[in-house]
Amino acid sequence: MGLWRDLAFRLGALTRRGLLEDELDEELRFHLEMEIERRMAAGESRAEASRAARLDFGAPESVKEQVRDAWGVRLADETRRDLQGALRLLITSPAFSAIAIGSLAVGLGTATVIFSLADSVMLRPLPFADPAGLVSLQEVTPGGLPFSLSEPNLLDFERSSRGLEGIGAWVFSPPRPALEVNGTRLQLLSEAVTPAFFSVLGVEAQLGRTFDPEEMRDGEAPRQVVLSDHGWRRLFAADPAVVGRAIDLDGELWTVIGVLPEDFSFGTVKQDVFLPFVPRASSQRGNHYLGAFGRLADGTSLEQAQEELRALGDALAQRHPESNGGWGVLLRPLDRFLLGDENRRAHGVLLGASALLLLLACANISALLLARAADRRDEIQLRLCLGASRGRLRRQMMVESLVLAMLGGACALVLAALAVPWVRGLDVALPRLDQVSLGGRSLVFLALATVVSSLLFGLASALRATTAGDGGSLRSRRQGSDKGSRRLRSALVMSEVALAMVLTVGAGLLLRSFEQLRAFDSGFDVSGVLLARFDLPPERYPEEGEAPRFFFDRLIERLEGLPGVEAVGGSTVSPFRDGGTMNVVALETEVELSAFLPVHWRAVTSDYFEALGIPLLRGRSVGSESDRHLETVISASLAKRLWPDRDAVGERLRWRVPDGPLLEVVGVVGDVQDLELGGERAAMVYWAQRAMGRLSLTLAIRTGLEPTALSSAVRDAVREMDPLLAAPALSTLSGQRVEALARPLLSLRLVAFSALIALLLAAAGVYGMVAYTVSRRQHEMGVRAAIGALPRQLISLVIRDAAALLAGGLAGGLVVSLGLVETLRLLLYQTSPFDPQVLAVVVAVLVAVGLVASSLPALRAGRVDPITVLRQD
Amino acid sequence: MSEERADILQGTLDLLILRTLRAGAMHGWSISQRIQQVSDDVLNVQQGSLYPSLHRLKRRGWIASEWGASENNRRAKFYRLTEEGEARLEVETERWQLLSSAVSQVLQNA
Numbered sequence: 009m010g011l012w013r014d015l016a017f018r019l020g021a022l023t024r025r026g027l028l029e030d031e032l033d034e035e036l037r038f039h040l041e042m043e044i045e046r047r048m049a050a051g052e053s054r055a056e057a058s059r060a061a062r063l064d065f066g067a068p069e070s071v072k073e074q075v076r077d078a079w080g081v082r083l084a085d086e087t088r089r090d091l092q093g094a095l096r097l098l099i100t101s102p103a104f105s106a107i108a109i110g111s112l113a114v115g116l117g118t119a120t121v122i123f124s125l126a127d128s129v130m131l132r133p134l135p136f137a138d139p140a141g142l143v144s145l146q147e148v149t150p151g152g153l154p155f156s157l158s159e160p161n162l163l164d165f166e167r168s169s170r171g172l173e174g175i176g177a178w179v180f181s182p183p184r185p186a187l188e189v190n191g192t193r194l195q196l197l198s199e200a201v202t203p204a205f206f207s208v209l210g211v212e213a214q215l216g217r218t219f220d221p222e223e224m225r226d227g228e229a230p231r232q233v234v235l236s237d238h239g240w241r242r243l244f245a246a247d248p249a250v251v252g253r254a255i256d257l258d259g260e261l262w263t264v265i266g267v268l269p270e271d272f273s274f275g276t277v278k279q280d281v282f283l284p285f286v287p288r289a290s291s292q293r294g295n296h297y298l299g300a301f302g303r304l305a306d307g308t309s310l311e312q313a314q315e316e317l318r319a320l321g322d323a324l325a326q327r328h329p330e331s332n333g334g335w336g337v338l339l340r341p342l343d344r345f346l347l348g349d350e351n352r353r354a355h356g357v358l359l360g361a362s363a364l365l366l367l368l369a370c371a372n373i374s375a376l377l378l379a380r381a382a383d384r385r386d387e388i389q390l391r392l393c394l395g396a397s398r399g400r401l402r403r404q405m406m407v408e409s410l411v412l413a414m415l416g417g418a419c420a421l422v423l424a425a426l427a428v429p430w431v432r433g434l435d436v437a438l439p440r441l442d443q444v445s446l447g448g449r450s451l452v453f454l455a456l457a458t459v460v461s462s463l464l465f466g467l468a469s470a471l472r473a474t475t476a477g478d479g480g481s482l483r484s485r486r487q488g489s490d491k492g493s494r495r496l497r498s499a500l501v502m503s504e505v506a507l508a509m510v511l512t513v514g515a516g517l518l519l520r521s522f523e524q525l526r527a528f529d530s531g532f533d534v535s536g537v538l539l540a541r542f543d544l545p546p547e548r549y550p551e552e553g554e555a556p557r558f559f560f561d562r563l564i565e566r567l568e569g570l571p572g573v574e575a576v577g578g579s580t581v582s583p584f585r586d587g588g589t590m591n592v593v594a595l596e597t598e599v600e601l602s603a604f605l606p607v608h609w610r611a612v613t614s615d616y617f618e619a620l621g622i623p624l625l626r627g628r629s630v631g632s633e634s635d636r637h638l639e640t641v642i643s644a645s646l647a648k649r650l651w652p653d654r655d656a657v658g659e660r661l662r663w664r665v666p667d668g669p670l671l672e673v674v675g676v677v678g679d680v681q682d683l684e685l686g687g688e689r690a691a692m693v694y695w696a697q698r699a700m701g702r703l704s705l706t707l708a709i710r711t712g713l714e715p716t717a718l719s720s721a722v723r724d725a726v727r728e729m730d731p732l733l734a735a736p737a738l739s740t741l742s743g744q745r746v747e748a749l750a751r752p753l754l755s756l757r758l759v760a761f762s763a764l765i766a767l768l769l770a771a772a773g774v775y776g777m778v779a780y781t782v783s784r785r786q787h788e789m790g791v792r793a794a795i796g797a798l799p800r801q802l803i804s805l806v807i808r809d810a811a812a813l814l815a816g817g818l819a820g821g822l823v824v825s826l827g828l829v830e831t832l833r834l835l836l837y838q839t840s841p842f843d844p845q846v847l848a849v850v851v852a853v854l855v856a857v858g859l860v861a862s863s864l865p866a867l868r869a870g871r872v873d874p875i876t877v878l879r880q881d
Numbered sequence: 882m883s884e885e886r887a888d889i890l891q892g893t894l895d896l897l898i899l900r901t902l903r904a905g906a907m908h909g910w911s912i913s914q915r916i917q918q919v920s921d922d923v924l925n926v927q928q929g930s931l932y933p934s935l936h937r938l939k940r941r942g943w944i945a946s947e948w949g950a951s952e953n954n955r956r957a958k959f960y961r962l963t964e965e966g967e968a969r970l971e972v973e974t975e976r977w978q979l980l981s982s983a984v985s986q987v988l989q990n991a
Contacts, residue, residue, distance in 0.1 A: 017940045032932075035909060035958045038951070039928060042910040045953070066929045074929065078936040 112416025115369030117423030137210025144345030150334030171313030172302030188256035193734035216251035216266030229284035239280030258545030294331035377469035409466025417458035505817020508770035515763035531680035533621030537741035577616030627675035646691035790877025799870035810862035
């Protein structure tokens with residue numbers, strides 16, 4: 009209670025300050041007059057009485073000061089005075105202020121943007137209930153590769169596991185249904201998920217409900233969809249009445265049962281709808297295409313659950329050796345699985361880079377403040393002599409630093425507000441990238457970083473200025489009694505050079521790696537190809553029936569007839585966009601599952617190799633006749649692996665399981681890597697699409713023209729063939745390849761930007777230090793010039809100083825760089841973290857930057873006029 | 882500095898002010914006059930400590946102030962004891978008596 013009243017009083021004193029001062033004046037004046045009257049009544053003259061009363065009263069200012077003390081506002085008063093002083097100082101030295109605030113703004117701004125990015129993508133917990141209890145569930149191939157689940161295995165794990173209290177799963181390559189909107193069809197992105205998917209995640213619908221596992225036990229999934237918030241806004245203009253409405257997907261009616269919350273996000277795809285998928289025990293056990301996660305039961309650790317599932321996996325392998333022999337199970341925290349190790353490392357590196365840049369900015373400002381403290385030495389000494397306490401002076405200097413930091417932080421906020429929308433809008437496959445914002449967490453980060461920075465750069469000069477040179481130094485203006493301060497500044501500038509070097513080495517390595525990635529040879533010709541993706545509605549084109557074959561045959565024929573088109577081929581995998589489809593094959597004589605090799609496979613049309621420019625090395629392409637469905641084309645590396653000493657054409661290979669079909673090899677083509685840049689060229693088996701009657705196909709249209717010039721002709725051809733079909737999504741092959749570079753490019757850009765700013769700051773640091781030294785040594789230079797030193801000699805004197813700074817910084821930077829580059833290894837493609845070329849270039853760049861920065865003051869030293877300098881004394 | 886001695890002096894002055902105000906509302910000058918008179922001119926209250934003391938007591942809520950007309954009809958700031966101040970006065974008086982009797986005991990018998 010007393011505390012509150014005290015605070016209220018102090019606050020009142022602060023807010024009604026003017027009134028209070030006036031009243032105090034009046035009160036004291038009244039007292040004085042009463043005293044004078046008393047004395048006059050005792051017989052003194054007015055003048056005598058007035059003099060005596062004043063003497064008696066003492067200095068009114070000192071009384072007032074003590075009363076103000078009693079008000080409890082002295083700290084606030086002093087702080088206000090410090091603030092005013094700090095602002096005045098900033099205004100009177102605009103160059104200093106601009107450099108300090110500017111470098112801090114860039115440092116803090118970059119750190120805030122990177123924090124916002126990393127926070128959204130990685131640091132913030134997943135938008136699910138108790139995300140720490142969620143683990144990804146994968147099977148592991150006999151070769152040790154984490155892999156997807158099959159339906160029967162999923163059901164067995166679900167039924168037997170005690171350590172996982174629920175398992176949710178989703179289908180890789182889900183359908184892309186077409187929604188009927190005012191007579192036209194719109195292709196949607198969907199996710200097909202098991203009924204328990206949302207309940208295991210602990211996600212509740214913002215409207216309506218999610219799937220109910222009870223409704224979907226054993227059997228057909230009801231025709232229900234759950235909309236994502238994104239899909240709800242995009243397709244239904246956020247109409248709340250959409251729940252319960254029937255919508256037309258691929259010609260069939262589905263009921264919208266709910267809308268997911270706005271912050272829901274799963275993986276990198278921006279799904280419009282979630283469709284139910286009910287796994288069946290009767291599906292093939294060796295057919296893996298499910299992603300899965302589970303929720304750890306209360307009191308079960310990940311290790312315990314992993315142990316239990318390993319045992320379950322072993323039991324399945326014993327019971328079903330033909331499909332499960334040698335397979336294992338792997339649990340990992342779900343957030344790690346969804347983001348991936350490489351992305352996690354990339355964001356860790358970005359956070360580290362921004363911390364280094366901020367540190368550099370602080371070192372830069374600290375050096376500037378030290379220089380200014382040296383200039384303010386006289387003022388400080390004077391105030392110390394006049395009785396100001398050191399603590400008081402330190403507090404004043406820390407307030408100055410804080411003001412500087414706050415202004416820098418405010419500018420950083422503006423910069424970040426400009427940059428964040430850019431980051432959010434980037435087309436990079438990162439989860440929750442579209443949720444990057446300058447929200448509460450980013451603002452708290454910025455505020456903390458601002459305060460910590462002000463401590464970092466303010467402390468050195470505050471301590472230095474108030475401890476150095478006790479007494480006496482009021483006289484010694486020119487003698488270098490500030491040696492300690494100069495040494496500290498040199499150390500700061502050296503660490504700036506070192507930090508800049510670390511960042512530049514990182515940027516250099518990422519750049520080199522990026523160049524290697526960009527030059528990656530995928531094994532086919534990416535230029536001049538337009539890609540069109542089709543997803544036929546199953547109700548009009550029953551899978552494995554005649555209709556899809558007929559449609560694609562006729563469409564390809566039509567497209568081949570378009571002017572400028574050289575070849576048209578289709579594949580079930582869209583390069584650089586889809587995930588891989590894998591299986592295992594062996595020589596036809598093999599029966600042991602362990603002898604089978606993992607391969608990627610695609611179903612393709614006969615002209616696919618020609619359209620993509622994949623060289624046909626032996627034999628011919630897959631046939632276009634429907635009875636030739638057991639023909640296959642394989643990649644050169646697989647041919648060499650299976651038949652090292654023979655021509656593969658004419659041989660047969662066994663597909664998947666011992667009683668799987670035997671495929672006849674009719675051709676061998678060059679190896680490709682069409683999933684990611686920098687990946688290994690995989691062993692590949694091409695089936696005849698003609699035989700499989702697949703509904704989803706990406707057509708590659710090779711042309712001598714600019715590929716996008718064909719867009720409208722392709723759309724017209726499709727509409728003429730089937731007016732009800734959604735228009736295909738079109739893109740260029742080279743465009744999809746560039747998309748694959750987006751993630752490394754983002755890291756490269758952010759690190760390179762940090763490095764560039766770091767170089768600028770380090771250059772400013774070197775310049776400032778050398779210029780300062782030259783100005784301090786002007787007298788000495790003048791004397792040297794007077795006794796015959798040549799300008800060249802004076803210049804080399806200065807350059808020698810600068811070289812010492814650079815050498816110290818580079819040595820430190822080299823040590824730190826070599827210690828840190830190992831963390832980059834995971835992000836580097838065909839680039840050693842210790843790449844000598846990168847190191848050499850970085851050192852050369854830093855030396856050049858340092859010399860340019862010191863050349864201006866050096867030239868000034870060379871032009872020193874002895875007469876003028878000596879006259880100054 | 883000499884914080885302790887200042888405290889004792891200040892505490893005593895506070896007590897004197899509170900006691901003086903029990904007679905009724907008074908302005909600063911008459912408080913100092915009154916203390917001087919009652920103590921037979923032994924205690925001379927310095928303005929340098931009177932006003933800080935008054936403002937501090939007010940901040941603690943033991944006295945309150947309002948503007949009124951003085952005996953010669955001028956605007957003056959009058960201080961009066963609050964309820965809380967009265968209670969405080971009792972506590973402080975008791976403590977002072979305890980202390981002073983203890984001190985005199987020591988001075989006489991030690």
